[in-house]
Amino acid sequence: MNIAPSTSIRLFTILLGLLFVLSHHSMGQEKAADASTEVGASDDAEKSPIPKIAFQRAWPRVKTRRPIQIVARPDRDDVLYIVEQLGRIRTVDGTDISSDASEMVLDIRDRVNARSNEEGLLSVAFHPDFARTNQVYCFYTAIEPRRAVLSRFSMDDDRRLILPETEQVILEVDEPYWNHNGGTVLFGPDGMLYLSIGDGGAANDPHGYGQDLSTLLAKVIRIDVSGSGKIPYTVPEDNPFVGRENVRPEIWAYGVRNIWRMSFDRENGDLWAGDVGQNKWEEIDIIVKGGNYGWNKREGAHPFGRQRRGSNPDVDSADSMIDPVAEYDHRQGLSVTGGNVYRGKDYPDLDGVYLYADYAFGTVWGIRRDGDGFIGPVEVMRKPGSLISSFGEANDGSLYAVTFEQSEQGPGAIWKIVGR
Numbered sequence: 001m002n003i004a005p006s007t008s009i010r011l012f013t014i015l016l017g018l019l020f021v022l023s024h025h026s027m028g029q030e031k032a033a034d035a036s037t038e039v040g041a042s043d044d045a046e047k048s049p050i051p052k053i054a055f056q057r058a059w060p061r062v063k064t065r066r067p068i069q070i071v072a073r074p075d076r077d078d079v080l081y082i083v084e085q086l087g088r089i090r091t092v093d094g095t096d097i098s099s100d101a102s103e104m105v106l107d108i109r110d111r112v113n114a115r116s117n118e119e120g121l122l123s124v125a126f127h128p129d130f131a132r133t134n135q136v137y138c139f140y141t142a143i144e145p146r147r148a149v150l151s152r153f154s155m156d157d158d159r160r161l162i163l164p165e166t167e168q169v170i171l172e173v174d175e176p177y178w179n180h181n182g183g184t185v186l187f188g189p190d191g192m193l194y195l196s197i198g199d200g201g202a203a204n205d206p207h208g209y210g211q212d213l214s215t216l217l218a219k220v221i222r223i224d225v226s227g228s229g230k231i232p233y234t235v236p237e238d239n240p241f242v243g244r245e246n247v248r249p250e251i252w253a254y255g256v257r258n259i260w261r262m263s264f265d266r267e268n269g270d271l272w273a274g275d276v277g278q279n280k281w282e283e284i285d286i287i288v289k290g291g292n293y294g295w296n297k298r299e300g301a302h303p304f305g306r307q308r309r310g311s312n313p314d315v316d317s318a319d320s321m322i323d324p325v326a327e328y329d330h331r332q333g334l335s336v337t338g339g340n341v342y343r344g345k346d347y348p349d350l351d352g353v354y355l356y357a358d359y360a361f362g363t364v365w366g367i368r369r370d371g372d373g374f375i376g377p378v379e380v381m382r383k384p385g386s387l388i389s390s391f392g393e394a395n396d397g398s399l400y401a402v403t404f405e406q407s408e409q410g411p412g413a414i415w416k417i418v419g420r
């Protein structure tokens, strides 16, 4: 998600009908599909193939609007949480995808600003030790002043409802513009909280925040929220920039434009991210400690714009920039939605495959890490007409996708990812 001008996506959704008609017979489309294997392509695809997938509709009678995440709760498998962008969270039955049971368990529309396409309640994470801590973390945009907010909430004694009045603000980041609010909050295997924050917005990263280590914009940050008491968070001592002058010590990685979705591989701890590009290149990254992912000197693996003001000359060297592990251009999609590595039990062939999508085109790709190299990406599904806003992982490793159907104003839908 998070295309810069929302008008372009509206125009695009109008064109989707046309795409249906043209679909597989269009020269342009076939070329685009072929091109998707160019970056990081492997000749050994036969050796360890990446299987095709399908979307199976889940909870078809549960009505949801602007669903942008599906989240598991660590202490319970029988419930999953659907995050709605306007500022609500509802449940679905994690044991039965045909169930129509659903309950609204949080409504913070009173404090969430969701006026534009990229604003709203953007991401939610349960604390990994939720059974003990009773902590839910929400990342959302607010106004007056325009900012992004990371907050902690508690559930009631029965652990059924998330209580708005328990909000405790952890961190706020001033947002210069309405777009590029980034936005995945999640916990790592190390128990730390990771948060992706976009470059603040407009176009071209006009203030050079990507390479500026004195701001949290255009970063992935890592903080420790395990302490109790009055300090909302502490900075882990092993963060890469601790102790450097004029540098925010929360920073884990930088030079990212707008990581809308990122996730950990539960088996090996790899942190995968989809970083939304500007006008040309959408990219998939594996985020490492201290890594510089290039923005706004690079878009994907390509030089971007003129050499722009960098506040920190020692990070301006192109040598230090990490290229994406996969990218695609705007003939193949417009806005990348990062997904998850499949680690479920139902489809052994899918094990280790990272699935991601283009929000606008409804194309899904798979890529597998193979030692230091990669197999793929290959196109594993195409679902034009579904705007894929996010993927999510249940406790058993099953993966889901959430979509807006037919248009950005269309009804929400949730899908289970199945083999084909």
Ligand SMILES: [Ca+2]
Residues within 6 Å of the ligand: 175, 176, 177, 178, 179, 180, 181, 199, 200, 201
């Ligand atoms: Ca912004």
Ligand SMILES: [Ca+2]
Residues within 6 Å of the ligand: 255, 256, 275, 283, 293, 294, 295, 298, 299, 300, 322, 324
């Ligand atoms: Ca990059």
